[in-house]
Amino acid sequence: MSTPIKITSMDVARMAGVSQSAVSRVFTPGASVAPATAAKVRAAAKALGYRPNSLARAMITGKSRMIGLVVAYLDNQFYPVAIEKLSHALQAEGYHVLLFMASNTQGEMERLMEDLLAYQVDGIITASVAISNDVTRRCADAGIPLVMFNRGQPGAGLSSVTSANALGGRKVARFLVAGGHRRIAHISGWQGSSTGQDRARGLREGLAEAGMEPDTVIDGMYDRDTAAAAARRMMQAASPPDAIFVGNDHMAFAVMDALRDMGLRVPRDVSIVGYDDVPMAAWGAYDLTTVRQPLLRMVDATVETLLSQINDPARAAQNVEIDAPLILRGSARRGEGDDDAGL
Amino acid sequence: MSTPIKITSMDVARMAGVSQSAVSRVFTPGASVAPATAAKVRAAAKALGYRPNSLARAMITGKSRMIGLVVAYLDNQFYPVAIEKLSHALQAEGYHVLLFMASNTQGEMERLMEDLLAYQVDGIITASVAISNDVTRRCADAGIPLVMFNRGQPGAGLSSVTSANALGGRKVARFLVAGGHRRIAHISGWQGSSTGQDRARGLREGLAEAGMEPDTVIDGMYDRDTAAAAARRMMQAASPPDAIFVGNDHMAFAVMDALRDMGLRVPRDVSIVGYDDVPMAAWGAYDLTTVRQPLLRMVDATVETLLSQINDPARAAQNVEIDAPLILRGSARRGEGDDDAGL
């Protein structure tokens, strides 16, 4: 094979018969160059296969145009799809994604954050990751904006983008009550997360409007096995629920699998409602009634919030909440007027 | 908020009362520093919150310790899980992942590759992405190793890691024949991909051993809708198949949804076999008999191949194939001796 040779702006300058600064200007949008010079430079660059070294550019400008994206588990289909959309949106803005998978080990997040900062990312997006105050202070000290996606951290002064989780929970409560359900149980999202808490609180509030309260509540920990076990326990009780609101679709699928396994039928024996509306929720095997998190709008809000903080460091943290409509499918019995989505 | 100040090795040197080079040596594994000096430097670094700038280091060493990871669609659960494992493996080796989502638009891949090279990645992994010869030449010229994950490109002189796809197809053929199936159809993976071709070829070869040939073959394009339509067409034919081998799990789920929708039962009316063994294949709703791609071994082989080429540029391209066992579940009728997996 041929020896790999690094082509630099000096090489291009020599070939084009101009100074190295002239070459740099041709590749800097907005810099002033004579058309003739630009033409010579571009020709030489093309012949040599030259492209400016982004790392060198980053050093000198202080902008790496890289965004750190920290995610935990990708089994829940919501996150891969979110990553896909976030990447596309960032690429469209000329940014690049430095991806970090966080196991939730103690101290792991701290180490990741050090790496992130060492690579001089311009901003950070975390998805479904808990963050210690230590870490946030480190980011603040370094002047690097951070946006939490699908998670809030009340009082931490951090930006976040979520759906209107409490309202979503209330919508589910009203829908189930209208459908004639009397014993409404909840397999919640992890109660250590704002998302899980808010949805559970919303359900309670919605039931309270009808003078009801939840039948049983078990923390599903966003985990398939935990959720399935909870469902089994609920359905084996003396008076089992006639509806279960599950804290996200990922767990709802596990619940439906477990019910099927027990010989129970959905929604005849029990209604199931999820949260997220991942693509799989629409698949025939589940046909899940669920609250849709408007992914594209959440992604856009996340990117917009982050970029505005990058461009204006004085910008205060924002907490964006996006309305989440209820999507009616076959997994939950409906009341008489419920033909439409978006309660 | 406090003004974000960039701490450099100069700041640490000043505080520790040593030269800037001494600071650098403390953070360079293997460099010679007196223990006392190291202690002073580390103390100052800690007090100041200093970490070496990875970009500056990359400039001077010529190694960015970043790997470009190019992926297309994340709807197929195989890829998110692969990304997760690949990231973890690379992080464990001290590398970082620069993630690129490729839409399969014309010219898109070329643009991504330019970006990738501009960021001075040390190597590239592509997953389920087609690559033009143009692009590969560009990488070769730049001396940047590339490994294709779950895809081969015969004759291109590129490294690749796949499962033994043709053998996998043969295993499916033998299993279905042994199960007494007489009309075996195939909804193939995209025939523009080596993976799709090899699995289809394996099925043909395996059937030929029994003097049979495939009933019908339709290209499912790795697409849910296309696969579902193919299944409907097959089952509405005058003499429908008694088994369908589907080119990957992602399509197999769509096929099973479509069959359920037609009122057909699996495996009573027709046996279904997939390929990949994504986590969802084991879920109750599908319980899919499938060929398992050993993800961890594929990931390890990918990382090992890439790193060995990074460390020794003279290293020739490798094409690694990893044996893929058949996993027996409930979606396909078995023959009498088929109690065990791994035909």
Added chain:
DNA sequence: CTGAAAGCGCTTACAG
């Protein structure tokens, strides 16, 4: 519009 020069924050021979 253009070139010479300084400098981003490091690593790494080179002397001592």
Added chain:
DNA sequence: CTGAAAGCGCTTACAG
């Protein structure tokens, strides 16, 4: 073991 100096490949005032 340690410091002064060169240099990685760029961008960007500064003169002209």
